[in-house]
Amino acid sequence: MKDYIQYRTTANLMFQEELKFNISSQLVKEITIKTSSLKLTYDKEFSIIFELENCDDKSADEVIQETEAYLDMLLDELSFEYSSSFSAIEITSFILNDKQQKDRLHYDSVTFPRAIDNVTAQNLVDSIENGGYLINSYKRLFRTSLQMKDPISKFILLYSTLILKVGPAQSQVDAYISAQEPSVMFKASTRSGGGPDETIYTYLRNQIGHTQPSTNVNQISEEVKSILEKFEIIVKSAL
Known part of the structure; x- marks a missing residue:
């Protein structure tokens, strides 16, 4: 046997x-x-x-x-x-x-x-x-993100994986995203003290991570769902 x-x-x-x-x-x-x-x-x-x-x-x-x-x-x-x-x-x-x-x-x-x-x-x-x-620790993180059913949790882990790979600064993440998606939308930063405009992905990540009284949680959630599939492809391209 x-x-x-x-x-x-x-x-x-x-x-x-x-x-x-x-x-x-x-x-x-x-x-x-x-x-x-x-x-x-x-x-x-x-x-x-x-x-x-x-x-x-x-x-x-x-x-x-x-x-x-x-x-x-x-x-x-x-x-x-x-x-x-x-x-x-x-x-x-x-x-x-x-x-x-x-x-x-x-x-x-x-x-x-x-x-x-x-x-x-x-x-x-x-x-x-x-x-x-x-x-490959990055692929392990990518796989873990795919297991997640909650779109917000999945998005945050994908963003964390990307910043570990191409960061550590968010400006480096946005530079990489812009190279992969030249037509990516930029939005004004809402962080205290201002800052450079952010790609929609970094903007949403910061809206989730630094929620403010004016943040519309339902709107942010819907925006994350709308860009999640495209963001998955961007993150995958970096690994």
Whole structure:
């Protein structure tokens, strides 16, 4: 009986065929990704299976810790490339040293799934197998933002990610935004003491972060919703 651990999650992505690839690891022999359709939803079920080796001296906790690190990196990459969020991760099957690890098993908006063609899928495999796939804290933040259902929270995290990458000053953020979107709207700063005009993105960020008595919260919320998709693309371009 092969040792393996299988994770489950869902997303609005669909691979045409299952993917298999190897990574530079003494514990993980092979990773397989399978997708299948779910009833009554456009989301797809992802099964990520880690075939294990050299497990004799490994505890269940050690296996989970190492494979979940790889899993997180993989989902970071998929979230970044396809701007897709994933549901909570579950362990659905786990065999270690020929024994079922039953005590380790644990179990919003709908969009049409984007099919991932075989060429794109192979590029992902090549990237991982060639070692070009490393932990990227910016992609982890980007993935976290995609999980957020509240538009304001998502916007603030995206802005924080951008200022970490191209800042630290807001003027640097606005310079980057202007280069990516030359026609971006500028608005007068409402900060105490004034200041240079701000892009609509920085203006909204400051309206949220430094709320004043005159701030119309409902209006700000609607404005954030209207620019969120475009801002996501700008942030992604910087990472």
